[in-house]
Amino acid sequence: MATITDIAKKANVSPATVSRVLNGDQSISVKDETRKKIYEAVEELEYVPLIEKYSKRKNLSEELTFLTVTAFSQETEIEDPYYLSIFYGIELECKDREINLEKVYRSGGEFDFDPELEINGIIAIGSFTDDEIENFSQMTDHLVFVDTEVDNCKFDSIVVNLKKVIDKILDYLFENGFKEIGFIGGRDDNKNDRLDQREKAFIEYMNHKGLYNEDHLILGEFSIDSGYKIAKESIDTDNLPEAYVVANDSMAIGVLRALHEKGIKVPEDISIISINDIPTSKFSIPPLTTVKIHTEFMGMMAVRTLKERIENKRALPITVNIPTEMVVRGSVKVD
Known part of the structure; x- marks a missing residue:
């Protein structure tokens, strides 16, 4: 995209001279030959004035x-x-x-x-x-x-980058002394049952630490109802990890309710950390520790x-x- 500087170099004049000629400044004294060179350079370089570019974009935006x-x-x-x-x-x-x-x-x-x-x-x-x-x-x-x-x-x-999010969460838990950590997540129907990024990142991280326990992996759907249901059915009060990483806040809120009904206290008996920071996460009991995504x-x-x-x-x-x-x-x- 040509600029006034490009035209000036092509016509062998100063950018100020190009600007004044193109803006129709009658006070400037320029030889006809010089004006011709400037206009030839404009045509050759297909220069479009900034105001015209802006106008075209503005009109395009409106449509x-x-x-x-x-x-x-x-x-x-x-x-x-x-x-x-x-x-x-x-x-x-x-x-x-x-x-x-x-x-x-x-x-x-x-x-x-x-x-x-x-x-x-x-x-x-x-x-x-x-x-x-x-x-x-x-x-x-x-x-x-x-x-x-x-x-x-x-x-x-x-x-x-959900892998970085999971790494951030697990780094935080390990820094605070947690070792036995489980995961509650789900699968997306449109991904042909492929591993969700969060689940995959969790398994890789925990395997790297030599601490992955498949018994502490629970899968459902990414909703409050599913979080409640799978936590109610799958969490064994006699085999609790120290913490659960939950794929999103909606699931985590359902999990919190199920744990409460089982008599499992959060965070005294088990810690919960999730992802998204939806508005209701700060009003849950207890308020959720989570990773904020700027949706x-x-x-x-x-x-x-x-x-x-x-x-x-x-x-x-x-x-x-x-x-x-x-x-x-x-x-x-x-x-």
């Missing part, structure tokens, strides 16, 4: 329509503050940038797309099958995935990344890793 596709049902989003917060960030950013926003949920295992809808790009939230991703790519060249990283040779992704910011970055890709005609994909932070409350026993 943009983004489609969000969620890998789950509308009911799931309403029940899970994690995903609700991501969409809230998307909604806020689209409103601020005057971008039209449409939305499609998974219903009965499928997506009901409006064939008449004209879109500029798709924000896909959650995990999808390979066939679904291929279908999205047929609808638009501009795709960004949130909360999952797909083929990074093609698509943009807004993600959190609203993830949604905002998805909009910004997609908009930038469209405006700059960027073909190379990027992955944006959102940082996390530990929020220490009362569910981990610390000496």
Whole structure:
């Protein structure tokens, strides 16, 4: 993209002279030959004034329509503050940038797309099958995935490095003297029963320490109800680890209730630490120690990344890793 400096070098004049000529400054005395060189350089380098570039981008922004596709049902989003917060960030950013926003949920295992809808790009939230991703790519060249990283040779992704999150949690527990640690998590139906990143990272870390105990691995679904159910059915009061790492706060809240009903005290008898820092986590009993994921910011970055890709005609994909932070409350026993 040519600049005034490029034109000045080409015409063998100063940038100030180029600027004044292009802005129609009548007070400057420049030979006709020099003016001709400047305009020839402008044409050859295809220079576009900054104000014109901005104007084009502004007009483009006003015409943009983004489609969000969620890998789950509308009911799931309403029940899970994690995903609700991501969409809230998307909604806020689209409103601020005057971008039209449409939305499609998974219903009965499928997506009901409006064939008449004209879109500029798709924000896909959650995990999808390979066939679904291929279908999205047929609808638009501009795709960004949130909360999952797909083929990074093609698509943009807004993600959190969950391996680092688990490592951070386990480092924290080991620093505070814990050795017997279990994991409560789940599997995603759209990932063909592959190991969840959190579960995989936990197993790798504990195996490296020589302390992995399969008896302390409990799997269900990523919801309050599932956390409650699997904790109620699977946690043996006579074979407790010192702590459980729970895949998300929603599950952890269900686990806390089940432990309370079993007469197991947190953190006196067992410590619980989870991930996300949803609003209710600080009001649980006890308040959850958790790793905060900036979900609203993830949604905002998805909009910004997609908009930038469209405006700059960027073909190379990027992955944006959102940082996390530990929020220490009362569910981990610390000496």
